[in-house]
Amino acid sequence: MTRHPTAPPSRPQPGPALDRRRVLALAGGGLAWAGGALAQQPEPSPPGDGERFDPARVVDLARALAKKPYAAPSNALPDPFGALSYEQYVAIRALPPALIWAGEGRGFVVEPLHRGFLFTNPVTLHVVEDGVVRRVAYDRGRFEFGKLKAPEEPRDLAFSGFRLYASFAGASPADCAIFQGASFFRALAAGQSYGVTARALTLRPAEAKGEEFPLFRAFWLERPAVGTGQIVIHALVDSESATAALHMTLRPGEATIVDVEATLCPRTPLEHVGIAGMTGAYLFGPTDHRNVDDARPAAHEIDGLQIRNGWGEALWRPVQNPETLQISAFLDQDPKGFGLVQRARAYGDYQDDVQRWERRPSLWVEPLGTWAPDVPQHGWGPGAVQLIEIPSESEVNENILAYWRPKEPIAKEAAFSYRQFWCWSVPGQPPLAVCSGTRVGRGASGRRRLFLVDFTGEAPFAEGLAPGSLRLSLHTGPGSLTRQQLYAYPERKTVRAVFELDPGGETACELRLTVKAADKPVSETWLYRWTP
Numbered sequence: 279m280t281r282h283p284t285a286p287p288s289r290p291q292p293g294p295a296l297d298r299r300r301v302l303a304l305a306g307g308g309l310a311w312a313g314g315a316l317a318q319q320p321e322p323s324p325p326g327d328g329e330r331f332d333p334a335r336v337v338d339l340a341r342a343l344a345k346k347p348y349a350a351p352s353n354a355l356p357d358p359f360g361a362l363s364y365e366q367y368v369a370i371r372a373l374p375p376a377l378i379w380a381g382e383g384r385g386f387v388v389e390p391l392h393r394g395f396l397f398t399n400p401v402t403l404h405v406v407e408d409g410v411v412r413r414v415a416y417d418r419g420r421f422e423f424g425k426l427k428a429p430e431e432p433r434d435l436a437f438s439g440f441r442l443y444a445s446f447a448g449a450s451p452a453d454c455a456i457f458q459g460a461s462f463f464r465a466l467a468a469g470q471s472y473g474v475t476a477r478a479l480t481l482r483p484a485e486a487k488g489e490e491f492p493l494f495r496a497f498w499l500e501r502p503a504v505g506t507g508q509i510v511i512h513a514l515v516d517s518e519s520a521t522a523a524l525h526m527t528l529r530p531g532e533a534t535i536v537d538v539e540a541t542l543c544p545r546t547p548l549e550h551v552g553i554a555g556m557t558g559a560y561l562f563g564p565t566d567h568r569n570v571d572d573a574r575p576a577a578h579e580i581d582g583l584q585i586r587n588g589w590g591e592a593l594w595r596p597v598q599n600p601e602t603l604q605i606s607a608f609l610d611q612d613p614k615g616f617g618l619v620q621r622a623r624a625y626g627d628y629q630d631d632v633q634r635w636e637r638r639p640s641l642w643v644e645p646l647g648t649w650a651p652d653v654p655q656h657g658w659g660p661g662a663v664q665l666i667e668i669p670s671e672s673e674v675n676e677n678i679l680a681y682w683r684p685k686e687p688i689a690k691e692a693a694f695s696y697r698q699f700w701c702w703s704v705p706g707q708p709p710l711a712v713c714s715g716t717r718v719g720r721g722a723s724g725r726r727r728l729f730l731v732d733f734t735g736e737a738p739f740a741e742g743l744a745p746g747s748l749r750l751s752l753h754t755g756p757g758s759l760t761r762q763q764l765y766a767y768p769e770r771k772t773v774r775a776v777f778e779l780d781p782g783g784e785t786a787c788e789l790r791l792t793v794k795a796a797d798k799p800v801s802e803t804w805l806y807r808w809t810p
Contacts, residue, residue, distance in 0.1 A: 324402075324496060324514070327413050331406040331498060333525055336512045337541050340523040341691065344543035348518045351493070353398035356429050360398065367395035369424025376420035378405060380451075384502045386509050387443040387451045390414060391458055392421055393435055400436035402496040411498065439494065442509070444530040454530045460491045461515045461522075465700040466639060467534045473558065473579035473638025474618050476698065478515050478540065479522050480552025480681050484605055484666050492517035507531075520544045520551075533701035534639075537646075540694050547689040552664065552681030554643045554696050558618045560597050561673040565718045574629050577673045579638040581621055582713075583665050583680050584704060586614035588657070592802035594713045597667055597678050600809055604667040607683070608805075612657030617642035618680050619704060621714070633673070639700045645682070646695040658694065660685040711735030711793065711801040714772065718808075721778045722761075727808060731775045733793055737800040738766065738773050747795045750775050757787040757808075764793070773801070779808060 325335050354360070370392045374380065378388035390403055403414040416434045439458030443451035446468040453472070455465040461478035481490040492515045500510040508529040515522040525539040540553070558580035562570045578597075585593040588611040595606070597618075619640040622628070628635045645658045661684040670677035699705055711733035721728045738748055750764050752775070763776040773793055781787050787808045793801035 325404070325411045325498065327411060329411050330409055331411050331500075333512055336498065336514055336525075337523040339514060340521040340541060340543050343514075343516060344521040344545050348516070348545065351399050351495070353400070355393060355398055355435065356433065358426055358428075359392075359394040359435070362394040362426075364395060366424065366426055367392075367397075369426070370394065371422050373420050373422055376417070378414065378499075379501065382504075384504055385445045385451075385507055386454075386502050388499060389441040389443065390416075390437045391439045391441060391456075393438045397438035397458060399438070399493060401439050401494050402436055403440060404496070404498045405501060406498055407501045440497065440499075442528070444509075446530055454534065455528060455536075457494065457497065457511075457513070461494050461513075461517075465528065465530075465534045465536060465698070467700050467702060468530070468532055469637065470639045470700075470702075471634060471637045473620070473635075474641045475557050475676060476641060477552070477555035477557070477681070478513065478524055479517065479520065479542070480555035480679075481517060481519055481548065482550045483552060483555075483679055483681075484603065484668075485550060490517055490519055492520070492522070519546050520548060533699050533705065536698040536700070538696055538698065542688060542692050542694070544688055544690065547687050549687045550683070551688055552679075552683055553658070553694050554645075554698075555679065555681035556618050556641050556643075557676040557680075558641075558678045559670075559673055559676050560599055560667075560678050561670060562599055563596075563622075565596055565716050566598050575626075576622065576628050577630065577633070577635065579620060579635055580618040580640070580678060582619055583616065583663070584619045584642070585610075585616045585663055586708070588612040588614065590614075592708050592710055593805055594802050595665065595805040596713075596716045597665070598807075598809075599670055599677065600667050601669060602809070603669065604665075604807060604809065606665040606667075606807060607662040608665070609660075609662045611660050613645060613661075613663060613682065615642060615644040615704075616663045616680065616682070617699075617704065618678060621712075623702070640702070640704060642699040642701060642704045643682075644697045644699070646697060648692065648694045658682060658684070708802075709735075709737055710799060711737050711771075711773065713802060713804050716804070716806070721780070725781055725810075726760075727779045727781070728761075729775070729777050729779065729789075729806075731791060731804055732772055733775070733801040733804075734770070734772045735801070736771060738793060738795065739768050739771060740800070743795050743800075748773060748800070749794055750777075751790075751792040751794050751799075752777060753790045754779060754787050756784045757781040781808060781810075785810060 325331050372389050380387045405412050418428050442455040444454035445451050457463040462475050464472050464475050479492045483489045495514045495516045498512040502509045511526045513524040521543045523541045527537040529535045560578040563576040583595040620638050623636050648658050664683045666679040668677040714734040715732040717730040719728050758780045761778045765774045789806040791804040792799050
């Protein structure tokens with residue numbers, strides 16, 4: 279896996295103009311289509327102008343494309359678009375005539391995004407209106423270019439993706455989602471600003487031979503019916519090792535929900551594939567503020583990985599900015615859900631007047647099912663939630679990656695369905711106290727480390743629990759534990775676990791902590807990997 283490039287130091291706040299941090303984080307491409315036909319792939323053709331739309335044709339297109347050798351799209355652009363700076367790129371704005379469905383009262387408006395800067399590979403856009411496909415043609419007259427002198431000759435440059443505006447609770451359309459760069463996309467709940475990024479497909483992250491980044495090649499957007507509050511998006515993804523067809527239904531709100539049905543068509547057996555992947559930025563926080571000369575108490579858009587595994591256990595793993603690359607696998611069978619979550623929601627947690635980290639969304643995924651020829655399943659079967667933590671020196675680097683990795687390689691067509699919640703808090707929390715704080719500092723002597731772990735919720739203080747019945751279930755491997763204490767604060771509905779880890783000569787220790795009463799958990803399980 280490679281890190282995203284570092285942005286220049288001065289950046290505007292996220293908003294309708296594409297912010298610099300995400301421009302740099304989401305560089306990627308699309309599919310070169312000429313006159314509605316697949317470049318270098320004469321058969322089959324995609325659903326084109328004037329044709330009746332059938333979602334099955336997008337899946338058929340992915341299948342046919344997977345049987346052919348991979349052909350990378352041409353990213354050539356005429357001057358001056360081929361060598362734009364960030365400032366020049368964000369000065370390119372779509373004019374009102376370029377906005378799709380604006381003024382129609384459908385609850386959604388689509389803004390085609392120009393190519394340039396890091397977004398040089400072409401993506402083809404189509405809309406589906408009354409069941410008929412219409413290709414969105416590029417027209418330079420529908421953009422303003424700031425101080426750039428755009429070429430005079432007419433030329434279809436396609437697009438780099440699109441931004442989606444939605445009417446939250448009937449208000450004027452506001453930022454809701456953006457599909458741009460590789461096969462990345464992001465969404466927002468009402469009142470949020472962009473943060474964590476989803477991936478349509480993840481291939482070979484953190485491997486020595488390099489990560490493979492699939493590309494969006496084309497989109498078909500179904501015109502939403504008035505009053506439905508949802509939009510359906512179809513996408514074709516292409517890569518050296520596989521293709522995919524995506525069917526997405528997006529419903530914005532206090533939590534924006536995206537239902538994803540992904541059909542995966544391997545070109546070669548996929549030994550390391552990630553489903554429902556997501557990335558987020560974590561620079562520092564209460565657990566790893568050492569060696570950080572920063573006036574803020576924290577800088578991150580997510581602070582942990584949350585899992586509900588197939589055995590009904592609720593897990594919380596704080597993420598870190600490690601000294602060296604860290605890879606963790608949480609083995610599971612038919613997971614109930616997982617996601618990169620932002621729990622610290624107060625302005626005072628960050629004291630950042632520009633980034634406003636407390637407004638970034640959590641992304642929670644609930645698997646719905648999977649299918650492969652002759653092997654139908656209701657869940658996702660055996661595998662692991664995989665977490666990758668990459669050392670970073672900049673808050674613009676999306677250095678935390680999480681995804682589902684099936685146990686067995688995928689050698690033939692398979693389909694996965696899941697529901698994304700872009701939310702303030704994870705839905706359907708079990709009745710357990712949740713980890714509300716992790717702090718780590720110097721221990722009593724030597725290499726010992728002192729841990730303070732807080733859990734907040736009603737469960738430890740439930741009626742009928744005898745005073746003093748709470749206890750810690752705490753384990754480490756390797757290393758040893760000392761000074762184990764538990765403090766209860768009923769007025770704050772919080773219990774604090776205090777302990778010291780003595781790693782001895784070890785370079786990594788895996789910690790596991792649960793608060794129990796009558797041998798039953800009253801808190802989620804806290805997991806932590808200590809490294810020097």
